[in-house]
Amino acid sequence: MSFSFMLGAGLPALFLYYALWRGIYNFFFHPLRGVPGPVWGALSDFFKLWILHTKKAHLLGLKYHERYGPVVRAAPNLIAVNDPRLLPIIYHRHADKTDVYTPAVLGDVAPPFQTQGWAEHARKRKRVASSFALSNLVKLEGQVDERVIEWCTILGTRFADTGKRMDFAAWSQWFAYDTISQLSFGEPIGFVREGRDKGDLIKNFHDMAPFAAVVGALPWLCAPILQNPLTKWLFMPRPGDSSGTGKIMAFRDALLHDRLNDPQAHHKGDFLDNILAAKNEDGTLITVEEVKTECFVLMVAASDTTAAVFCGFVRYVLQSEGVYNNLISEIDGFERKGLLSSPIATFDEIKKLPYFSACYRETLRYQPSTPMIIPRYVGKDGLNLYGNYLPPGTEIGANPYVVHRNKEVFGEDADIFRPERWLEDPEKEKEMDKYILTWGYGTRICLGKNIALLETYKLLLQFFRLFRPSIDDNDRVWRQENLALLVHWDFWIHIARRSLAR
Ligand code: HEM
Structure with missing residues (x-):
């Protein structure tokens, strides 16, 4: 032979x-064989690939929980849960992340986001946490203002003044990518200024999604391949590639190189400065490789997640009866009382608008930006759930999109977008808030939450303050694709200028 x-x-x-x-x-002898769920899920991990391929994992999640109950076997060793009250049990302090987070497309070194063990994660997170602290936000607000003002000025001249329609999905992404680039490296990439996906960088980000999905779905198959020097060289992205994440790595490396070689460029007060100064417990600086991965994670974690909030907020405010009028009468009321600074309101001022905040919180509930199961391992004592015993090492998690539609916690009308639910009863509001999974949960909660709130609050308030948007995408199909991050496409609108209320 x-x-x-x-x-x-x-x-x-x-x-x-x-x-x-x-x-x-898996089907006849696995310890999880008694847990209900789709047959293909019980048979093979390849079922995860099919789910990812549909780009509708969140909708399938809802369907399976409806059919099989609160605890579903989504893959041979993966249990999905839709009971919000179990979140503190699943995402407890010592819960380790699963090998879904295998470092691959982001580089060799695991940043906090991809560090599986809870203790090592705590050490790594501590090194960079101060960059994201509230006290640092004050320094960043001026930089966000610059980006918001630029975005609104260009929208005004290109669309409001000409009557042309705009793809809000694309412009949201361009703002989000430019802003995180500004906050990380001290300058925007220039997507908004040029009104296009410069160098196809964003497209390259999205193109890496299928590769990341395969690695995440089948880590036991992919990790050994990616750790072998030859296959790693063949398949892994590298700075200098003509497409894919390698192109973005090259962009990051060029900015890092400039910073390290130009003493004038130091101390810009951006993330790169902070990360370059981050220290280990023994006082040594983190390595350049670690700096690179931290910067790269920021680009991945902060851009599409943020753009999804812009699109969801605008879409659901416009298409839910009465919501737009309530929002505008609140904004105009604050304007008349002189409670919003010009040319742009401060973050502190915006936080005081109750209906605006309710619309925001409802957007995070109704359309979380990462509508995927966020998995953890069951700890050494195992777990009993709804009559099922889950042994140590079982993967368990909840999908924010599914959890947020739980009627016991969010109300019988959890399936509809209704901001008022956040204003009706302070006790209920507290309970709902406790079970919001949009930012993750527990010790692994999003490090950039404060930054994300700052930029999204500012851009959304300014947008509705200056423009009257109306949806015009009847002849184009508005799409939301679940690429682990929710990405919007073809969200076409018209905008007209509004005069500030006096
Ligand atoms: C609306 C926008 C955002 C949403 C919905 C969001 C959501 C999330 C979620 C769900 C996680 C936890 C994932 C897990 O447990 O596996 C996370 C982690 C993280 N996010 Fe965000 N994020 C947003 C914006 C940002 C921004 C703007 C930044 C940076 C400036 C950022 C940086 C991070 C980092 C560094 C982590 C890892 C934290 C850790 O592992 O300790 N995110 N984010």
Whole structure:
């Protein structure tokens, strides 16, 4: 038998034999065999690939919980939960992240986001946490203002004054990517200024999603391949690639190189400054490789997540009856009383608008930016859930989109966008707030939450203060695709200028 025959026929046969054996074990002998769920999910991890491929994991999640109940076996070793009251149990202090977070497309070194063990994560998070603290926000607010003013000025001249329609989805992404670039590296990339996806950088980000999805869905298969020097060299993105994440890495490396080699450029007060100064417990600086990964994670974590909030907020405010009018009468009321600074309101001022905040919180509930199961391992004592015993090492998690539609916590009308639910009863508001999973949960909660609040509050308030938007996408299909981050496409609107209320 020739070697090429063995490779051509032998390997696939061996793989099929293994898959069959695995399927039989998973279905009949696995400790989770009694937990209800879709048959394909019980048989094989490849089911996760199919779910990801649909780009509708959140909708399928809802469907499966409706069919199988609050605890669903979504993959052979993965349990999905839709009971919000279990969040503190799943995401407890010592819960380790699963190997879904294997470092791959983001680089070799695991930043806090991809560090699995809770203790190591705590150490790494401490090194960079001060960059994201509220006290640092004050320094960043002026930089966010610059970006918001630029965005609104360009929208005014290009669309409000000409009557042309705009793709709000694209312009949201351009703002979000420019702003995180400004906050991280001291300057925007220039998407908004040029009104286009410069160098296809954003497209390259989105193009890496299928690769990241395969690695996340099948870490036991991909991790050994990615750790082998030869296959790593062949498949992993590298700075200098002509497409994919390698292109973004090259962009990051150029900015880092400039910063390290130009003493004038130091102390801009951006994230890069802070990360370059981050220290380990023994007082040594973190390595340049770690700095690179931290910067890269910021680009990934902060851009599409933020753009999704802009699109969701505008979309649902405009299409939910009465909401737009209530919002505008609140903004105009504050304007008349002189409670909003010009040319742009401060973050502190905006936080005082109750209906605006309610619309915001409802957007985070109704359309969380990462509508995927956020997985953790069950700890050494195992877990009993709804009559099912989950042994240590079981992967367990909840999808924010699914949890936020739980009627016991969010009300019988949890399926509809209704900001008023946040204003009706202070006790209920507190309870709902406790079970919001949009920012993650527990010790792994989003580090950039304050930054995200700052930029989204500012941009949204300014947008509704200056413009009257109306949806005009009847001839284009508005799409939301779940690429682990929710990405909007083709959200076409018209805008007209509003005069400030006197
Ligand atoms: C609306 C916008 C955002 C949303 C909805 C969001 C959501 C999340 C979620 C769900 C996690 C936890 C994921 C997990 O447990 O696996 C997370 C982590 C993280 N986010 Fe955000 N994020 C947003 C914006 C930002 C921004 C603007 C930044 C940076 C400036 C940022 C930086 C991070 C970092 C560094 C982590 C990892 C934290 C850790 O592991 O300790 N995020 N984010």
